[in-house]
Amino acid sequence: MTIRASKLWLGYGLAMVWFYFLLWPLMGIKPEGLEFQTSLAVWGKVAAASAVLLALYQLKQGGAFRFLEKPAQAGAEALAAVTGRVPTWLALCVVAGAAVAFPFLTERYAHDVAISVLVYIILGLGLNVVVGLAGLLDLGYIAFFGVGAYTYALMSVHFGLSFWLCLPISGCFAAIAGCIIGYPTLRMRGDYLAIVTLGFGEIVRIVINNWMSLTNGPNGILGIKAPGAYWFNKGSFEHIWLNNLEQLYFVILGLAVFTIVAVYRLNYSRIGRAFEAVREDQTAAELMGVNTLRLKLLAYALGAVFGGLAGTFFAARMKFVSPESFTFIESAMVLAMVVLGGMGSIPGVILGSLALIALPEVFRGFELYRMFVFGGVMAVMMLFRPRGLWPAKRMGVRSEEKD
Amino acid sequence: MEFLLQQLVNGITLGGVYALVALGYTMVYGIIQLINFAHGEIYAAGGYMGVILISWLFSQGFPPAVCLGAALVLAMGYCAMLAMAVEKVAYKPLRQSSRLSVLLSALGMSIFLQNGLMLTQGVYDRAYPTEMVQGGFEFGGAVVSWMQVIIVGVTVLLLVALNLLVFKTRIGKAMRATAQDKTMSALVGINSNRIISLTFAIGAGLAAAAGIMVGLYYGSVRYDMGFVPGVKAFSAAVLGGIGNITGAMLGGLIIGMIEVLAAGYISSEYKDVFAFVILIAVLYFMPTGIMGENVDDTRV
Amino acid sequence: MTKATPILELKNVTSAYGRIKAISEVSLKVYPGEVVSIIGANGAGKSTTLMSICGVLKPVSGEVWYDGARIDGLAADLLPSRGLCQVPEGRRIFPRLTVEENLDMGAFFRTDKDGMEHDKNRVFQMFPILLERRKQHGGTLSGGEQQMLAMGRALMSRPKLLLLDEPSLGLAPLIVQQIFRIIQEINEVDGVTVVLVEQNANLALKSSSRGYVLETGNVVMEDDAQALLANPAIRAAYLGE
Numbered sequence: 001m002t003i004r005a006s007k008l009w010l011g012y013g014l015a016m017v018w019f020y021f022l023l024w025p026l027m028g029i030k031p032e033g034l035e036f037q038t039s040l041a042v043w044g045k046v047a048a049a050s051a052v053l054l055a056l057y058q059l060k061q062g063g064a065f066r067f068l069e070k071p072a073q074a075g076a077e078a079l080a081a082v083t084g085r086v087p088t089w090l091a092l093c094v095v096a097g098a099a100v101a102f103p104f105l106t107e108r109y110a111h112d113v114a115i116s117v118l119v120y121i122i123l124g125l126g127l128n129v130v131v132g133l134a135g136l137l138d139l140g141y142i143a144f145f146g147v148g149a150y151t152y153a154l155m156s157v158h159f160g161l162s163f164w165l166c167l168p169i170s171g172c173f174a175a176i177a178g179c180i181i182g183y184p185t186l187r188m189r190g191d192y193l194a195i196v197t198l199g200f201g202e203i204v205r206i207v208i209n210n211w212m213s214l215t216n217g218p219n220g221i222l223g224i225k226a227p228g229a230y231w232f233n234k235g236s237f238e239h240i241w242l243n244n245l246e247q248l249y250f251v252i253l254g255l256a257v258f259t260i261v262a263v264y265r266l267n268y269s270r271i272g273r274a275f276e277a278v279r280e281d282q283t284a285a286e287l288m289g290v291n292t293l294r295l296k297l298l299a300y301a302l303g304a305v306f307g308g309l310a311g312t313f314f315a316a317r318m319k320f321v322s323p324e325s326f327t328f329i330e331s332a333m334v335l336a337m338v339v340l341g342g343m344g345s346i347p348g349v350i351l352g353s354l355a356l357i358a359l360p361e362v363f364r365g366f367e368l369y370r371m372f373v374f375g376g377v378m379a380v381m382m383l384f385r386p387r388g389l390w391p392a393k394r395m396g397v398r399s400e401e402k403d
Numbered sequence: 404m405e406f407l408l409q410q411l412v413n414g415i416t417l418g419g420v421y422a423l424v425a426l427g428y429t430m431v432y433g434i435i436q437l438i439n440f441a442h443g444e445i446y447a448a449g450g451y452m453g454v455i456l457i458s459w460l461f462s463q464g465f466p467p468a469v470c471l472g473a474a475l476v477l478a479m480g481y482c483a484m485l486a487m488a489v490e491k492v493a494y495k496p497l498r499q500s501s502r503l504s505v506l507l508s509a510l511g512m513s514i515f516l517q518n519g520l521m522l523t524q525g526v527y528d529r530a531y532p533t534e535m536v537q538g539g540f541e542f543g544g545a546v547v548s549w550m551q552v553i554i555v556g557v558t559v560l561l562l563v564a565l566n567l568l569v570f571k572t573r574i575g576k577a578m579r580a581t582a583q584d585k586t587m588s589a590l591v592g593i594n595s596n597r598i599i600s601l602t603f604a605i606g607a608g609l610a611a612a613a614g615i616m617v618g619l620y621y622g623s624v625r626y627d628m629g630f631v632p633g634v635k636a637f638s639a640a641v642l643g644g645i646g647n648i649t650g651a652m653l654g655g656l657i658i659g660m661i662e663v664l665a666a667g668y669i670s671s672e673y674k675d676v677f678a679f680v681i682l683i684a685v686l687y688f689m690p691t692g693i694m695g696e697n698v699d700d701t702r703v
Numbered sequence: 704m705t706k707a708t709p710i711l712e713l714k715n716v717t718s719a720y721g722r723i724k725a726i727s728e729v730s731l732k733v734y735p736g737e738v739v740s741i742i743g744a745n746g747a748g749k750s751t752t753l754m755s756i757c758g759v760l761k762p763v764s765g766e767v768w769y770d771g772a773r774i775d776g777l778a779a780d781l782l783p784s785r786g787l788c789q790v791p792e793g794r795r796i797f798p799r800l801t802v803e804e805n806l807d808m809g810a811f812f813r814t815d816k817d818g819m820e821h822d823k824n825r826v827f828q829m830f831p832i833l834l835e836r837r838k839q840h841g842g843t844l845s846g847g848e849q850q851m852l853a854m855g856r857a858l859m860s861r862p863k864l865l866l867l868d869e870p871s872l873g874l875a876p877l878i879v880q881q882i883f884r885i886i887q888e889i890n891e892v893d894g895v896t897v898v899l900v901e902q903n904a905n906l907a908l909k910s911s912s913r914g915y916v917l918e919t920g921n922v923v924m925e926d927d928a929q930a931l932l933a934n935p936a937i938r939a940a941y942l943g944e
Contacts (some may be wrong), residue, residue, distance in 0.1 A: 007439035018484065018488055019488070021478070021484060021485060022481070022485055022488060025452060025456075025481060026451070026452075026455070026520075026523045026524065027523055029455050029456065029459050030455075030458075030459065031458040031459055031461075031462040032462075034459075079522065103569070119448060137503060137506070139510075169642070184683055184686075184687045185683075185686075187687075187690075188686055188690065191436070191437075191438050191502060191506060192641070192686055192690070194437055194506060195637055195638075195641070196682065196683050196686055198634060199638070199682050199683060200679070200683070201511060201632060202631075202634070202675065202676075202679055203676050203679050203680070205676055206672075206673065207673075207676070209672075210670075210672040210673060318556050328515070328630065332510060332514060335507075335510075336511075339507055368521075368522065369518075369522070370520060371514055371517075371518045372514075372515060372518035372521075374511075374514060375510075375511045375512065375513070375514030375515030375516070375517075375518060376511065376515045377511070378507060378508070378510065378511025378514065378515075379492075379493045379511035379512050379515065381506055381508075381510045381511075381513075382493075382497060382500070382504045382505070382511070383493075383496055383497065384510040386500060386504045388503070
């Protein structure tokens with residue numbers, strides 16, 4: 001049903017007046033006096049932009065873009081025909097080739113961004129196991145990232161253990177942390193779960209921040225070793241440190257591929273199906289003989305392992321860890337990737353990480369506005385595309401959401 | 404002994420503030436089952452409106468009492484408008500969507516508002532003109548500042564007013580009816596959208612008052628000041644039994660008291676941890692809270 | 704009896720939950736002063752019909768006319784003030800409001816304090832048990848008391864047309880009799896038009912003037928109540944003979 005035009009514009013007018021009333025006191029009341037110019041300038045821009053959007057929407061409702069529909073559809077069909085003919089393995093090969101060739105074609109700055117994107121892909125996929133597959137909303141996921149990072153940092157600084165040995169150790173520690181956090185929350189309803197995991201995330205951060213003797217508090221830990229490797233050189237193998245960004249890129253690429261394969265296998269395994277059963281209808285799953293409590297714990301632990309792996313790499317790459325990297329906003333960021341990309345969908349999460357990490361780098365000049373826009377986009381996405389950019393095929397309604 | 408008394412006085416002050424914020428969470432959760440993440444930001448916006456208005460009014464030469472009173476009323480009104488706008492834009496269109504969608508929308512709004520505050524007000528602390536109210540009196544060895552008296556006084560006033568509104572007036576009854584059964588309340592002629600909007604406005608007004616009082620108490624506000632108190636106030640709401648107004652007041656007082664006592668006797672670094680631990684313990688051992696009724700969603 | 708214009712008329716109303724059609728092309732007329740019953744088996748679409756009239760469910764197609772105006776598409780909360788009132792299935796008492804507050808909610812849109820007080824006393828007269836329990840929470844009442852409260856709440860809005868959904872459901876026979884006596888009284892003394900949805904077809908038809916039979920979302924029969932009671936097909940299908 002189309003809303004009548006006059007009503008639409010009346011609503012627009014009211015909304016803009018309302019908006020100005022909210023904007024002006026923040027920008028225009030100053031101890032020196034009342035001022036209208038700056039707030040009016042901002043307001044004017046917003047009002048003009050939303051008027052344009054509204055007019056476009058109205059034209060679309062009125063059918064002004066109908067002439068575009070046919071060519072657009074034809075284009076989409078042509079594209080589908082082309083991509084449909086390319087076998088999946090070939091497409092994957094192209095992507096893999098591009099990923100391997102990437103550091104040779106680009107420079108330092110791009111390596112840096114690419115490494116960040118890959119770290120977040122691992123985090124996103126790990127959280128995706130918990131949120132997308134098992135349907136448990138986790139707002140403290142970054143805590144596992146922190147546990148992994150600090151595990152390696154301490155092991156490396158105090159005991160000189162190698163990165164590769166610490167990877168599984170950090171994974172285990174994170175999994176244990178996952179179980180500790182998971183256990184008391186298992187019986188809770190969805191939205192309580194959100195707030196409790198948020199609380200746990202904060203507890204981990206506060207403890208790291210204050211346990212001076214172990215973590216050196218807010219000053220962080222310095223002097224973490226990079227990953228080592230044996231490399232064929234002048235007729236013999238010798239030990240080298242993978243210090244430069246190109247080498248680190250390949251380490252994290254390897255970890256990311258491992259994560260993607262692992263999550264993909266998990267998705268289509270017996271356990272993956274059981275996760276989905278729990279997500280869609282817990283009671284029914286239980287009646288079918290699925291041990292829901294154990295499964296949820298497993299989901300937490302598995303998700304945490306990937307967080308721990310990513311954390312280990314993060315510590316090795318930065319050579320420094322401090323509690324500032326593990327705040328709530330990071331958890332929200334990872335969650336936003338999963339949601340933006342499409343819950344439960346692996347390509348979706350990869351797309352989401354690219355969108356949220358790489359895109360803001362392109363608009364470096366607007367750094368300040370990054371989180372502002374990000375919050376707004378998150379709310380708008382829920383309105384227009386709640387299933388994400390690349391929705392998973394097998395997603396239904398979570399049982400507890402039904403009224 | 405004197406130390407304990409002093410801590411109790413501080414605890415009541417802080418607890419009252421938490422109670423005010425917790426009410427917003429509990430009322431909104433009671434009526435649309437949403438953890439309104441943006442509520443903490445509304446509280447922060449209240450704190451900022453307070454300092455903006457007080458500074459301006461003070462510079463115009465009004466006496467301190469007028470500045471405080473007018474700033475309080477105007478900031479409450481401002482935040483009510485802000486919360487109604489947030490509800491209308493980000494929550495109302497999602498009324499038929501899954502609960503996860505609304506929750507994420509709320510999270511997005513929280514980030515949006517927090518950064519909006521940062522963009523317009525800057526990243527640094529903004530000092531409150533606390534010199535307006537100075538001094539205090541001694542009471543059994545504990546020092547009670549006039550500021551604390553004002554804070555507790557205003558808090559009590561607002562809590563009483565809210566109780567009267569919710570339990571004695573026609574609109575209050577309609578609010579409770581809508582929380583209990585939306586379809587039936589429509590069948591008796593209650594416009595639930597309007598009631599929901601009103602609930603957001605009232606909760607936001609109380610949060611704004613709390614923001615101002617915290618600004619006065621600690622002497623400054625910051626754009627991200629809403630997050631931690633927000634979670635603590637939500638803990639208070641859960642502790643009291645979510646959806647329960649009396650419970651939220653009680654829960655706020657308990658959380659404030661525990662925080663102050665824990666900071667005084669155990670460790671001030673870990674004081675924030677206690678609120679979270681209490682939240683988790685309450686949800687684990689008595690998920691319906693101390694005043695909880697049938698919160699399990701079998702509301703027919 | 705010549706009946707001028709119907710107070711309620713449904714013209715080919717189709718309603719659906721999502722993609723699942725619940726009633727299709729239902730047409731019916733209710734004239735002022737009547738008691739009309741809608742009978743049918745479980746899932747025949749009786750409650751859906753009432754919800755479509757009240758605006759809780761928006762019809763996919765068709766028209767609903769009430770009191771000379773078209774009301775389909777109107778928000779549900781606009782109708783009680785026009786005198787259209789429903790007692791829904793399961794009574795839906797506000798469980799954590801007191802009995803008295805529940806009654807006040809029935810008169811939510813009214814502002815005439817004296818009239819409300821008068822009507823409340825009238826309800827207490829009709830159902831003395833409610834007076835005894837006036838300070839109790841609605842959720843603590845027994846099923847029969849809840850049904851009385853639900854009807855009392857509906858009467859507080861001074862309805863012209865009252866829609867009753869399964870008023871006998873789950874109640875003891877004695878209480879059912881009492882409820883139906885009250886329905887008759889409301890109809891005869893106050894002149895309220897009543898639409899009665901019932902699974903207990905015998906009881907419903909005996910206290911109505913006309914009846915509609917719903918089957919899988921369609922009106923399959925409409926006649927005088929007496930004629931329906933005498934109809935062998937109806938007797939076989941709904942009266943257990």
